[in-house]
Amino acid sequence: MSAADPAVANQSSALVGQDLSRYLFDAARAGDVGVLESLLARGVQVDARDERGSTALILAAYYGKSDAVQALLAAGASPNLGDSARGNTALMGALFKGEIESARRLLADPRTDVNARNAAGQTAAMFAALFGRADLIEALAARQADFALTDASGATAETLARTQGNAALADRLAVLSRRRPG
Structure with missing residues (x-):
């Protein structure tokens, strides 16, 4: 197989996405919208999960990074996925922590159940x-x-x-x- 083989290129792209996904979670916690957008543009899956089963949207909401919440929603992040530990959604995390602006942004998205x-x-x-x-x-x-x-x-x-x-x-x-x- 050559490097020009589409199967190899897809595998390589998937590996890059996996390798970079760990940075997605750090960017979500920090509220770094530029890094989030860059990672998503490079193929990182918007609804990837960290080792605890949280998505970037759950982390951004929990840490009160409302601009990151908005960017992730705009990129297609699912507002209804729950974490692996308790099944808490991004909205539940925002309410738990008292992150009112993040909760409001989630409530403004018609996809939020x-x-x-x-x-x-x-x-x-x-x-x-x-x-x-x-x-x-x-x-x-x-x-x-x-x-x-x-x-x-x-x-x-x-x-x-x-x-x-x-x-x-x-x-x-x-x-x-x-x-x-x-």
């Missing part, structure tokens, strides 16, 4: 309730979040807010849970 569940059956609304992200509840409602869903333990977003002592948020969630999405 706000009712996606992790391994424990939790949704983004439940993360918002658990961590007191009241400022994002209306944005979740606008995206048709189903506040009546229960997780594996039977908890709803409302009950999670109440267990955290956040009565005002729980009361708002009680109203929203009576409205059915759609």
Whole structure:
């Protein structure tokens, strides 16, 4: 086989993509949009996973790198992939960490499934309730979040807010849970 053989060229391209993917995760954590775009242009897969099963989008959202979140979404990153450990999506990570701008960018993408569940059956609304992200509840409602869903333990977003002592948020969630999405 010669170097001009398309099969060899494709293999070589795949190896370069694999070798460079580790830099994708560092660039996502750092929010380095230029490096992200360069790596993607060189063939690194936008939804590649690191050794812990996180995508670059999950890392960018978790670390509050909203410009990187936007660039990865624009490059076609899936906002609905969960990490390997718990199945948490990029939106869940942003809500957990309180990275509001990253969460807003994810919510602005019509592909983001706000009712996606992790391994424990939790949704983004439940993360918002658990961590007191009241400022994002209306944005979740606008995206048709189903506040009546229960997780594996039977908890709803409302009950999670109440267990955290956040009565005002729980009361708002009680109203929203009576409205059915759609």
